[in-house]
Amino acid sequence: MSIWISKFLFPALLLAACVPATTGGGSGASVSFLNGEIRAVPPSGYCTDPRASHDSGQGAVILMGRCPGKGAAVPALITVTLGAPGSSAVLKNGAKALSDYFVSPPGRAALARDGRPGSVRVAKTALSEGALVLRVEDRAVGGYWRAVLGLKGRLVTISVMAPEGASLPEEAGREILERTMASMRAANRSAAAKPAATTD
Known part of the structure; x- marks a missing residue:
């Protein structure tokens, strides 16, 4: 689990560092990735930035920010990372296994901007409609x-x-996360794979 999750997370962190708070010329509507397989729809007030996103054909990193002129939306960077076909199989290990991984040194190293487990603390873990949700404290970001x-x-x-x-x-960040999950699920009409166990 540890090796390929590290490869999955690190490019998203690097690209997210390059995105401004407000996207330029982005789209608040559906934008297709991976040859049309996945549609990205940001929550209301936010836009996808296709120019800053990356689609390899096997996976993708999609970046979203506040739409131009949407002053009421809270400034935030939203990163959606899509793994390779079949990559969701890791969720079959259950939420407890996935949560345990992210709080372990290898998991914290995968989350850390500098790759050092001591630079990251996983402050909270929870389940939200089958998704594992983490509150991460990183010294760099x-x-x-x-x-x-x-x-x-x-x-994803x-x-x-x-x-x-x-x-x-x-609280605002958590709300934006929940809204993004809801918009992505609705856009793709696919229920998220549900981990088999709960976390504390």
Whole structure:
């Protein structure tokens, strides 16, 4: 589990660091990735930035930010990472196994911007309609929310963090995460793979 999850998470963190708080010329409507297999629909007030996103054909990193002119939306960076076909099989190990991995040194190293487990603390874990939700505290980027779920057989992570130089209240970040999960599930009409066990 540890090796390929590390490969899955790290590119998303690097790309997220490059995205401004407000996207330029992004789209709040559906944008297709992976040859049309997955549709990305951001929550209301946010737009997908196709220019900053990356689609390899096997996986994708989709970046979203506040739409231009949407001053009422809380500034936030939303990163949606799509794994390879069949990658959601890791969820069959159950939420407890996945949660245990992320709080372990290898899991915290996978989450850390600098790759060091001591740089990250997993402050909270929870389940939300089958998705594993983590509150992560990273020395490099501060606190942010991350969800791990399955869509159409692909492992998907969704992260919500504050833009550089801004703050994002914890409750607001969690709300944006939940709204993003809901919009992605609705757009793809696919129930997320549900882990078999609960977490504390």
